[in-house]
Amino acid sequence: MRKIQIQTALIALILLLIWWQAGLWYQSQLISDERAEVADHLASHGNSLATSISSRLDKLNGLHAFVQAEMGSSPELLNQRFSIFARNSYSEDSGIINLAIAPQGIFKHVYPLDAMQGMIGQSLFRDLSPSFRMDVEKAIETGDMVITPPHEMRRGGLGIVGRRAVLDNGSFWGIVSMTMDARKVLQSSGLNATSGDLNMALKDSRSHVFFGEESVFLSDPVIHRVLLPDSYWELAAVPVRGWAGSVQVPLRIAQMAGLIIIGLLVILYYLAASRQDFLSQMIREKTSDLEKELAERKRAEKALQERELHLRAIFEAAENVAFIIAEGKSSVPLILEFSPGAEKIFGYGREEVIGRSISILLSSGDQDKLAKIISRIRNESRLSGFASLVRKSEESFPAMCSLYPLLDETGEVYAALGVCIDITDQKRMEGELVQAKEAAEASSRAKAEFTANVSHEMRTPLNAVIGMTDLLLESDLDPVKRDYVRTIRNSGLSLLSIINEILDYSKIEARKMDIVEGAVNLQEILEAAMEQVAPRAAEKRLELAYILADDLPARIWGDGKRLSQILVNLLSNAIKFTESGEVTVWVDLDSEKKAYHFVVKDTGIGIPEDRMSRLFLSFSQVDTSLARRYDGTGLGLAISSKLVGLMGGRIWAESKINAGSQFHFTIPARMDDARLRAAEDQSSANGPDYSGLTGKRALLVSGIQSSRMMLASHLRSFGLIWEEAATGCEAAEKLEKSRFDVAIADSDIQEPGILEESLSRQDNLALPLIEVGFLGDKARFPAPRVSAFLAKPIRGEQLRGALLLIFGQKEGYAASQVPATQPEKSYSDYRILLAEDNPVNQKVALAMLKHLGYKADLAGNGREVLSSLEQKAYDVILMDIQMPEMDGLEATRFIRTRLPSASQPRIIAMTAFAMKGDREQCLAAGMDDYIGKPVKMEELKRVLERMGSSD
Template sequence: MRDSTFMGSPYSHQRVTDMIALLVTMGGGVVFSIATVSMAVAMEQPAGVLLLAGSGLSALLFMVALFVVLRSWKAHEKTRDHLLAAQNHLEIADQRQRAMLDGNKFCIIGTDTQGLITVFNTGAEHVLGYRRDELIGKQTPAVLHVQADLARRAQEISEETGQKMEPGFEVLVRRARLNGVEEREVNYVRKDGSLVPVLLSVTTLRDERGEITGFMGVGRDISERRKAERAQRESEERARMLAEHAPAAVAMFDREMRYVVVSRRWLVDYHLEATDVIGRSHYEIFPDMPERWKAIHQRCMAGAVERADADLFEHADGWKQWLRWEVRPWHTVEGEIGGIVMFTQDITGQQETVDALGASEERFRNAFEFAGIGMAIVGLDGRWIRVNGMLCGMLGYAEKDLLKTSFQVLTHPDDIHIDLENVRALLTGESRFFQMEKRYFHRDGHVVWARLTASLVRDAAGAPLHFVSQVEDISEHRRLTENLARARDQALEASRLKSEFLANMSHEIRTPMNGIIGMAGLLMDTDLTVEQREMGSLIQHSSESLLGIINDILDFSKIEAGKLRINPAEFDLREAVEESLALLAPRAHEKRIELISDYGEGLDTPLIGDGGRFRQVLLNLAGNAVKFTGKGEVVVRMRKVQEVAGKVSFRCTVSDTGIGIAPDAQERLFQPFTQADGTTTRRYGGTGLGLAISRQLVGLMGGRIEFESEPGQGSKFWFELTMDQHAAMHPPAPLALPEGTRLVVVDDNDTNRKVFAGQLASLGVVVDVLDDPHKVVPHLEALLAAGTPCRLAVMDWHMPGLDGLELALKIRAHAQLVNLPLVMLSSTGQVGDPRQLAKARFAALLAKPVRAGQLRRCLLSILGRPGSAAGGADGFEEGAGHLHVLMAEDNRTNQIVARRMLEKMGHTVDVVADGRQALDQVGLRKYDCVLMDCQMPEIDGFEATRRIRAGEVPGANRRIPIIALTAYAMAEDRLRCLQAGMNDHVIKPVRIEDLHQAFLRCGLSAGLGGA
């Protein structure tokens, strides 16, 4: 056959192939490998050149054969047939060789000594993806091996031999070259770049002389084996992980009960260490192993499988452990029992939970059966599933009969709708439970009122299971509640009637009282005889006392009804104290007792509180002090307690030198309608409500009231309040008197001296205080001699041995003191003979207790401060305001009283008798304000005011000030006036002062001229 190896020759050649079998050892078997020698013989020339291409061990043999052929050229014709036969023989051998190579599943690759590939069988093509012609003549390491593997192999050989080995072809055949064969696992690189693991056996090829002519590598694809091994390892790892991390404790024992495998859970549960367990006997580790367990082990060693869902294991140290366990044998490969496997799970916690659940269920059963109220489990369709005896008794049914019906059947028709709506809310999850009062029908037909509380029980998935209901019989409670409601309604009606009666009583009493007090006041301003003045004074005092009693009763009634309210507003504390004491001054003067105001520092800032209620408490306490003091003094002291964050706390103390209070009477002192004893009531009068009202008022204002007293020594009452401070008022302008301005004060009362000296010192003057009027003139002379003369002398009227008037005349008789300004202090309002007063030439007469503003104005006037007018000892500053007033009042007496008062104040008045006339008049004429009685025929004051404010009266000023005149003294009456559109209100009986203040509050210039 023609050989492509020689196709480039100009001659025609024939290839002769010889085949030599070589034995190559592969593991435990023999593989045949073929080496060939090809030679080309020029058949056409009688003589020619022999070209030889050879490979393998038979190259030399073929050369010898060719040499013989050449020497026998002359016998060519004779041997030609033999050569052709040999050629045929070689071709057949070559085919056999290829068949053996290509039919082999092994990857067979042959190389020369330099690593060039000479043989590449079909198995190699299949495994590696290359065609034979792609790799013949290529160097093996560069194509088929991973460079990193070659480098690692070179490093290993270098370390073994101590010689540097480069990562090339030699590292693949190093051991084969030395030992003739090497077998190991390597990774071939496929044509697509992927790796394939093979078990490679490398064998040297040698010629007849034993020289290495090449290498033959036979590789077996071990991918499947690798997969199997990996799967085996993974399986073993999974088994190990499963054993170690199983939630149950797992241990494997051999037939001697020695540990073979143990899980982590086992080690944890039994407090063991892995290093101390493997290979040791279970009975050695647990020497107290019960015989019962040893018997279980032996039975399982014989092939039995035993288990328990819950078993109590008691340790020697007393530790009790609940276990779920299983013991079974394990078998060897040969099928024999190799030992046992124990699975245990510590269920102590679960068992305790089960026990607790059982106990809880038992408690629930007992609570259900023996509950003091009806209990029921109700199905989703409303049928009773389980009921207790209490519910059966409540509804009159036997248990078996009640379980045959549903709650819908026994529910009152008026309640079923809301009951079902509540059930729907439970089923939809809108509520977790509901409670309602409903009616059930008793078996005998009567209605049973019950308080139902129901909740829905769901399973673990959230699906509804049933309802749990608690049914409490409230029939008796309902009956009592209805009775209580009726009683409450009756009480409210009685309270309403009482309030209405009090309001009407107030109106009916105050209306004539207005006439009595008003007329008495007007009468006292006329020229009267001594006897007439005495009778008028008695009328005034009696009517004022009666009015006080009425006010106390009304206030107590409001407190008792819970209708008394505190109305915070800005007010001046000093002014409230001084005004209150001014009201009490006449009574104190009559009794010739000193009424003293001792007002401390730090309380000049306006406060936010109920000034009216403060005055009421102070008047109650100070009024009692004046009432129960026969001689001596009543002192009102105001002191700041603390000031924090815009709030000021102060204490008001009222002390007297009166009769005192017996210890046995002190305990009930603040109780209503109570006085120290009956003789006190008969002697001093009063309702016994003042202190009870005061305590209530102080409590409503957030304070407390206390007292201390000794019989015959007097009493001391005090209360503390805390109020917000308002924006600081502008301080009064300084007096700007020359530095060192000196005043002299003489008063035989020690408290008066201290208080008055303090008031003067606060104005920035030097005060000399004397207690004996006989010392005054010598003291004034001494001041003149010292060059520090007195600028003003203040003296009390009543002093022992030498009264104020006599002292003043004595000073006027002194040549150097004749022009000294003098001020008289009087507690009675009367200062003796007018002619003597004229001789004394007093610069001012001041009534005690002296107000701070009054004292300031007096000093400014006397000591010559410009811009100040002299103020009287009492009364109001003159006002130029002349008002034209319309008064609507249906009571004739009240008309006369009010008209006289207004005219006395310098105002003009038109009077009408009802609301309709008031509307007509206000539309016809221009008025500065309207005094509107609230209760009038035809159209009352409220409706008349509403029409004026609504613009329903042609020609009327819708914003005209309207002041209510009312005999109703309740807070709600005042509120009703304001809601009707009135600007202010004055409670009857009306005083000039009340009208004056109301005009001022409405922004009217309301003088008190011409008194």
Template sequence: MHPLLARQLRRLLDAPAADNPPAACDQLRLFLESHQAPAHLQHLGRGLGEFLTRVEGAYTQLDRDLSLRTRSLKLSSEELLATNDALRGTLEAREAAIAQLQSLAERLRHTLPDATETQDDAADSLTGLVALISHLIERQEAHQAELRALHTDLANQKFALDQHAIVSITDLDGTITYANDRFCDIAGYRREEILGANHRLIRSNYHPPAFFADLWGTIKAGKVWRGEVKNRKKNGDDYWVSATIVPLTDANGQPSQYIALRTDITERKQAERELEQAKSLAEAASQAKSDFLANMSHEIRTPMNGIIGMTELALDTDLDPIQRDYLTTVRNSADALLVILNDILDFSKIEAGKLQIERIPFNLADTITEALKSIGARAEKKGLKLVRNLAADLPLQVEGDPGRLRQVLTNLCDNAIKFTREGAITVTAALDGREADQCRIHLTVSDTGIGIPPEKQRQVFEAFTQADASTIRKFGGTGLGLAICTRLVGLMDGRIWLDSTPGQGSSFHFTLALKVLPNAAASRDAPQGQDRGTGALPASGEEARAATGSDRQVLEPHGRGLAILLVEDHPVNQQLAIRLLQKWGHAVTLARNGQEAVDLFPTAAWDIVFMDMQMPVMGGIDATRLIRQGEPPGQHTPIIAMTANARGEDRDRCLAAGMDDHLPKPLDIRTLHRLVAHYCHPAAPPASSPAPPAGGDPIQAALAAMDPDMLLALRDVVRTQLLGDMAAAYAARGGEDWETLHRVAHNLKNTLGLLGMGDLVEIAKQIEAAPADTPTERLDGLAHSVHLIVAALHPATGATPAN
């Protein structure tokens, strides 16, 4: 029986009922039935036992339920605690993970583009963090999309590139890791043959190792290399590519691989080679033409020289009138032919771009005046006046090309004379503008001639053109004169134009850009001073006659016979020079080349050496240098170069080698006469004195002012010193040895000071002060005066106190 029920029954019932209630219930049922108790009491008696059984069952059931529930509760509690612990652990791990997420999100915010626009505290709450991460993911996806788009772009570009270029990629050792189809196609390899192979596979061995050393040096330094490379196909054929090799760098900026982009230029190379060959051929042809022209120049001028010279000699002999007329015609024709030849050669040079414009110092007014002297004679002969009109503000000393200026002016004037029957030729020079040391000179040659119709005015500056085809027949000429002038003026940064009224005359204008130099050589300006300005040139007299070759005038023998060494290889020139010099009373010894001259020089005391430049065995430059080396100290024999190109480099080379002057070839008889006279006698007739009209007067005056005894004592040493210093000055300038030039100029200054030559001292001072800025003309001017002094001091001829 259930303990609770048993206890309850014991408390309510006495023994024996309490000890065995079912038995007691059974006894009660029997008692009630036997005593015929009322029916409901009998019913109670029957049910009481069953009731107790059910109560006990309920108790037992409740105990069981309670026990199971208690146990369930305990187990559940334990499980819940364990779960709680597990959850706490999970929570902590989750919070740590969230913290990591926050820091990750924070990092992403600052690395992803456009992500920083989110709130700074967005990640503080979990919801915010989720939102932030969602945002970041969106950004990342957008970023990915951009990257994909970029990747697509890149793929497209790569596709495009592959269509165009030969592409390969190599690692740092040159092992090929990628090759596109074009690469395989052109090289003739299958891809599997190429991949993994070294790039040397396609080397042609055409390029030297230094070529590849440069290539590798460039790309290893992270720079892009470009070049043209000859590569070799598998079948041994070569092909050319234009290659660009780009180092692809890693995150650290170090090259990690190289990509080579090439285009096939084999055809272009082939074309280039053919072009190169064609160009070589053309250049060779052009060179041959130039050589031909140069040779022709020499070859034609030399016989022309002979004709003119010999005709001159013949005209100096006794002739009957007919013979003289014939020979005069020969000589005029030869002169005209020489002019034409010079025109053609000049034009050829200009067209070949070989004509050089000099930049040397010169006296502008003097140069114009000198040019006009010879023109004046020709104008006078035709009965025309030549009017010179030089503006007062023209700069004195300028830098430019005086020879070409003279050429243009002479040409324009000759044209004016040619096309003018009567009236005057007016030459005007004006300053057209000046800025700092740059000036522009405007020269005009006006005539009163036939004029040029407007429609022809443009044509006349073109080559081989005259205003009218009939003009050539009527007036002669090559038609090249104005074309040459146009080009020369252009080369001198100027322009040329004309205005003309037919029947009244023409004016030809041209401008020149010149550099203005500070005034110098005052001693040379002085005698010219009164000559400057406006006025008619001397229209008659000796000067005019001497300046032109068209007038017959017997050249007188020089006062003193000189010992002359002529160094000349050309037979005609030899004969011409020897005849002329002998005719003028000099003793001429011939050396056929430089070596003979060097050998002959020490054998006698020479007054002048005429030195040709180009000769077999030894040229003039080398010969002069050797002669100067062999000369005893204090002795200085004048050496005159005979050169066809007395300008620029040639002259510098002559002076640097120790020559004193030059004589243009072909030989002009009067120039030769004048030059010899200069070295022969200081008191030569004025008409044949050299161009720089230094005049003897100031020198003679200075010398006269000196103490005669002192002059006598100093005479020899001064001559030696002056000549030596002058030669040294040329040498120093030629060798750009400014220190020596400075020292020599200092010596000259002292020596000239001793002689009382104030103007020349100033020139020496200028050279001493700025040796490197010394123009050749300054040295020339000084040398000219020095020679005059030396001549004046000559024991035989000079002004001595004994005189």
């Protein structure tokens, strides 16, 4: 076989060499034929060009004959007759630009005269270039026509000039000339630089290419010489694709045909030479395949036997139920095999069930599954599911069963393998798990109810403590007794704070704390949080301030209640561990403008580095010794961490011993929220009017930079212009140099006497002064000089109100901004019904209402409320939730469904319950508002006023 392949390869190589030589010869023949064809084409163009030039030169010869005949005429007569002659001979379309006669070499007769006026008077011997003068001299010497090579004309375009000398009895008389447009002459002869598949070019006898590309003459062109009267032009042409490219198509066809023929010849030779060997090889291969197939079949039969033995061993050893069934003659699945494990579980012997219906193993409730079993066996599909099986003892038990189709050698289903697992123990465990889950849920409900009851029971006495102390603080007490009452009230508030922390932590741990988002006024949240911690800060004389970045929006999207809770926790923590200095809140956007970044910074004792990891753990404090010195449950930071996480942010801390701490947290910024933009637009439309303050000049005096920054931010928002001073001396210098409309001074500045002295001067006597001090402080500056005293931390609206009062906007401000100290007279006429079953709570609520100027009737439960409404109409009902006989929710639903709309009162919930959903339940029942116990007098006052203003 190898010999045949070598012979075939040698023959193929010889044929390829012959094919290669034949291809080269054929290519040279094609190029030769192509050059002959191009030469014929070029001769045609050359002859056409020669004819075109000759026909125009005949007109020059005619002009020469005309001048010979008329040279004896006067110049005027000659000019007239020349005009007639030229008019008949001249045609711009034929490419003749002008005809001219130059007696003695001076142009005197030119046609057309209008276009060629400039030629008159030019000398052929003086005004022409040297090459043109040579042509003139040649024409005079020979007496023959001389053609100048094509050249660029002054008027533009390519020109050809023909000249012939006129002799008078052998003496030079003058020159006649004709100028032709070379391009029109060439066009009239049909010449184009790219004509079809040819590139053509022309050059004169001086080798100047004036038509086409010079590269044509460098590409082995076919050249045709165009003869002129005194010289010649050479017309050259080459194929556009070159000589080799122009013959590629026929050459490739011939080469491909040759290769096909060679390939067929080689294949035929190879097939003919190797036919016998090929057939022999095929016989050997087929024989080998048959031997392999027989060996493979023997191995498969052996493997099948071994597999059957293994399956039998597995079947026999299976502890679970295993059986083989097949469809019987009456379409009933019959048992073919029954494993020892099945014998043990069912109690039947193998001989007892072989050949019987599978129905003896199924409970009466699962007999309908027989049809499904038959269908699955027929469809070659697997069946799995739960079944109730029956032992020989007629005891039923649950099982998980699977049915697998068994295939014969042809791939047809002949039986099915069934496997069942007794799941009695699993079902028992599932039941136990369900019971455990129900017990856990019951325990959780019991804990929630216990927490709610404990909260209710603790808030009820706290309601009396805080309510009665509020009333006592409103009465005339001497300083010692007032201090005692304030101590009792603060202790009650501390206990309330602890209860709230425990309840919040319980909600968070039970995952029942919801985040309710909305548009939040950031400045109001900060000021409200600081107002809650202000009394404790004032006791330590700590400065409280907040700084908002300039690029922050006025409103952000988030949960205002939880944000306030986080800030109060962090501020309280900072104040607790800070004995002097300041606590400042900084708020800005992060670098990517995707989150609001809050920083609570203090100048306190700091936190050891090894304690930082415990900061946000539940019931954890920095140090046990500090726990004895500082109060607290250890839940505040843990609750804050959980709330920040629920809001989608993160919290962390930085601290150094004796250098203060910084607590950071972030919440997501949703600046593109449509709801936030709508709230912002509404706020802008209903915002306060600052027109009375715009342009006023203020002097801001404070030794605390953060305090100055916060006050400056307020003044900027009001439209005031201000200057800052850190000491009394610096403030006095500014008062001497500039005029101000108001001064705002901190009580604790350095050198206050210098400022007081400066304010006492004649030119500053009329300057209003707003003094800023801690809660409970008296004015440091003389009373007549102080126009207003504002307690720290100063709220924006508080400062704005004071400025409006100073600048004569008192009425407008009071009407829109200052809450009334007593209810409107119309409010005191309210008909109020108090629904409360606890005598202590009744006493506290009635006393508060009386102090606020309201009168109220009393009902001990829901049924008494309904009875009171039958006898009298009420404007407001203060409704407790937990009452005997009929609770507050049931009474509210009854009122909302039974009373006509004109008689419907406002219902305000007053409850000591504080668990998740309490407020929502009250509002869903039809109540208008909600007050949690212990009730604070200010909160009760605001709610009643809000009810009155909404009527």
